Amino acid sequence: MPREKELYRDTLERIRTRADQLFPDKLVYNQKEAAQIVGVSPMTISRKGLKNMITAEQIARVFA
Structure with a gap:
């Protein structure tokens, strides 16, 4: 079973916080919104x- 990256949890927490500030009613983002979050x-x-229907977890996995 693959291990998660060392900074994954911290990155995910920061991305979720920022995403909640920018888009409080969304859980899935398009490319433009994901780019704005990061x-x-x-x-x-x-x-x-990352193409369509991007989640915070996907963003954190890529940028951790």
Whole structure:
């Protein structure tokens, strides 16, 4: 069973906090919203392999 990355939990907590501030009623985000949460361009989100219906957990896994 693969181990989670060392910073995954901390990154997930920060992403959830920021996502709740920006989009309080959403659990799933599009590329533009995910990019806004993390502070990168939508192209960077796409390059990381995140397409549609992106969750906070997916964002944290990629950026941890």
